[in-house]
Amino acid sequence: MMAWHHATAGERRLLPEARLGGPMPWVIAIMLFLTVLAAAAGLGLRQAATHLRSGLADQITIQIVEGDHVERERQATAAMHELDRLAGIGKHRRVDSSELEALLAPWLGDSFTRGEIPIPAMIDVTLAPGGADRIDAIGEALKSVAPAVRISSHAQWLKPIEALIGTLLWLALALVLLMAAATAFTVVLAARAALDTHRETIDVMHLLGATDGQIARLFQRRIATDAMIGGLIGFSGAVVVVLILSQRIESVGSELFGAISLTTAAWIGLLALPLAGTILAMATARLTILGTLERIL
Amino acid sequence: MGGIVQFENVGLRYGTGAETLSDVSFDLAMGSFTFLTGPSGAGKTSLLRLLYLAQRPSRGLIRLFGEDIVTLPRARMPAYRRRIGVVFQDFRLIPYLSAYDNVALPLRVAGVEERDLDTPVREMLDWVGLTGRSNARPATLSGGEQQRVAIARAVIARPEILVADEPTGNVDPEMAKRLLYLFEALNKLGTTVVVATHDVHLLAGVPAAMQMRLERGRVTNPVESGRYPSSGPHGLAT
Numbered sequence: 001m002m003a004w005h006h007a008t009a010g011e012r013r014l015l016p017e018a019r020l021g022g023p024m025p026w027v028i029a030i031m032l033f034l035t036v037l038a039a040a041a042g043l044g045l046r047q048a049a050t051h052l053r054s055g056l057a058d059q060i061t062i063q064i065v066e067g068d069h070v071e072r073e074r075q076a077t078a079a080m081h082e083l084d085r086l087a088g089i090g091k092h093r094r095v096d097s098s099e100l101e102a103l104l105a106p107w108l109g110d111s112f113t114r115g116e117i118p119i120p121a122m123i124d125v126t127l128a129p130g131g132a133d134r135i136d137a138i139g140e141a142l143k144s145v146a147p148a149v150r151i152s153s154h155a156q157w158l159k160p161i162e163a164l165i166g167t168l169l170w171l172a173l174a175l176v177l178l179m180a181a182a183t184a185f186t187v188v189l190a191a192r193a194a195l196d197t198h199r200e201t202i203d204v205m206h207l208l209g210a211t212d213g214q215i216a217r218l219f220q221r222r223i224a225t226d227a228m229i230g231g232l233i234g235f236s237g238a239v240v241v242v243l244i245l246s247q248r249i250e251s252v253g254s255e256l257f258g259a260i261s262l263t264t265a266a267w268i269g270l271l272a273l274p275l276a277g278t279i280l281a282m283a284t285a286r287l288t289i290l291g292t293l294e295r296i297l
Numbered sequence: 298m299g300g301i302v303q304f305e306n307v308g309l310r311y312g313t314g315a316e317t318l319s320d321v322s323f324d325l326a327m328g329s330f331t332f333l334t335g336p337s338g339a340g341k342t343s344l345l346r347l348l349y350l351a352q353r354p355s356r357g358l359i360r361l362f363g364e365d366i367v368t369l370p371r372a373r374m375p376a377y378r379r380r381i382g383v384v385f386q387d388f389r390l391i392p393y394l395s396a397y398d399n400v401a402l403p404l405r406v407a408g409v410e411e412r413d414l415d416t417p418v419r420e421m422l423d424w425v426g427l428t429g430r431s432n433a434r435p436a437t438l439s440g441g442e443q444q445r446v447a448i449a450r451a452v453i454a455r456p457e458i459l460v461a462d463e464p465t466g467n468v469d470p471e472m473a474k475r476l477l478y479l480f481e482a483l484n485k486l487g488t489t490v491v492v493a494t495h496d497v498h499l500l501a502g503v504p505a506a507m508q509m510r511l512e513r514g515r516v517t518n519p520v521e522s523g524r525y526p527s528s529g530p531h532g533l534a535t
């Protein structure tokens with residue numbers, strides 16, 4: 001038996017091959033444009049989330065907030081020693097004062113370099129695997145040797161951002177699904193309209209012994225072609241927009257924004273969308289047509 | 298042995314009105330040639346529609362090729378329909394297909410390869426006198442030409458049963474004779490032929506043919522299957 005999607009050369013001549021008939025391809029083009037944008041946003045954000053997590057989640061910063069210079073140095077040294085023997089610590093490094101000055105200069109001017117403004121001592125710590133669970137214990141231990149210690153874990157301020165990204169991801173997924181549903185409904189309407197238009201032809205073909213499958217194949221071929229053309233138009237438009245946007249994001253140069261990028265896998269995923277759209281359109285058309293034909297003798 | 302077409306107490310009612318066909322019973326032998334006559338509105342087309350599986354009866358039993366087709370599942374209908382050729386009273390040509398493609402339709406539906414259908418289609422078009430018109434759309438053909446395309450389409454696949462509803466209504470007597478000869482030739486090859494007609498000249502053209510008359514949905518002269526040879530084509534005058 002012939003594959004359900006394949007029409008022979010002869011069968012193809014049974015219905016006139018109308019290209020871009022009606023608004024169907026354009027509706028699908030718009031749907032696909034929006035779908036690709038939503039999916040690109042989703043994939044980009046997911047990449048950003050992964051990047052943030054791997055890059056920052058295991059980082060903590062220890063500050064020693066102490067006005068007195070001598071006491072601050074003492075506590076900093078004590079904290080460094082304590083970190084050497086604590087479990088769960090990967091790497092730790094005292095951020096030296098020239099580095100801090102360079103960081104703060106744009107905001108505070110160079111007055112503090114003359115010692116006018118006390119700035120905390122800072123230690124960057126990369127936690128060992130599993131270290132994140134020991135943050136509280138590490139804090140206790142440090143406090144006992146250096147009371148002025150303040151710990152800020154990056155994971156802590158990442159949490160709300162991660163939650164936001166998570167919500168946006170779900171939103172993107174919901175949009176993609178809604179768009180797919182809207183596409184399917186459009187195809188249902190288009191298929192019904194096509195069947196109505198060609199009702200007389202269908203009746204005659206039935207009486208000449210055509211099977212529902214043969215008749216469905218004729219229509220679904222046309223609808224799939226329309227969907228594919230519309231899909232490619234929508235996809236191309238969306239790709240242009242995504243490329244322009246990613247260029248803009250790059251030029252912003254922020255670490256958070258910069259992490260929003262599309263991997264090769266993500267691009268392949270996007271490329272699959274017009275294909276999935278075509279398959280969805282074809283399957284929907286086939287089910288609609290077979291369902292409708294079922295009601296004709 | 299029963300005939301190739303058997304009707305037993307068949308009734309047909311469209312909607313809720315009176316029955317269009319009532320208590321129709323007859324039996325057509327394989328290879329027979331039958332004229333179905335009767336006044337306009339008697340139910341000839343309705344009866345033929347039951348015969349070519351366009352409609353299920355409201356009651357009664359219909360057997361085609363020995364099989365009960367009243368309860369035949371939808372999915373099995375195409376196979377039966379391919380064994381029946383139909384000339385519709387209103388032709389029902391596909392408007393956007395050329396004469397050639399309309400005639401080729403039953404062969405394409407049956408899955409005949411493109412390279413195998415050109416010769417029979419051209420021969421058939423020659424037969425009905427449309428050699429030069431094979432690329433014409435139905436709308437550009439005269440009524441008689443359309444009718445000939447419809448006939449060519451009905452017989453091209455060598456059906457076991459040929460059903461023709463007023464097949465000569467739109468052609469001149471000369472062409473009517475020629476078309477009737479085509480039906481007879483097919484009949485001699487074993488096809489069971491049923492022709493609904495008003496045309497008395499047509500009746501005279503096949504003297505050996507059976508006549509079945511319908512009046513107000515009832516058969517007034519029941520056909521006995523015993524009057525036909527139960528196998529092989531019916532002998533016809535040429």
Ligand SMILES: Nc1ncnc2c1ncn2[C@@H]1O[C@H](COP(=O)(O)OP(=O)(O)OP(=O)(O)O)[C@@H](O)[C@H]1O
Pocket residue numbers: 311312317335336337338339340341342343344386
């Ligand atoms: N689809 C339908 N719905 C309702 N009534 C119908 C339908 N088709 C036919 N009829 C009615 O059934 C009766 C028989 O019609 P039919 O077409 O079978 O007659 P006929 O013998 O073929 O007539 P003619 O010689 O004019 O072709 C008519 O009264 C007609 O109005």
Ligand SMILES: [Mg+2]
Pocket residue numbers: 341342343386462
């Ligand atoms: Mg009629």
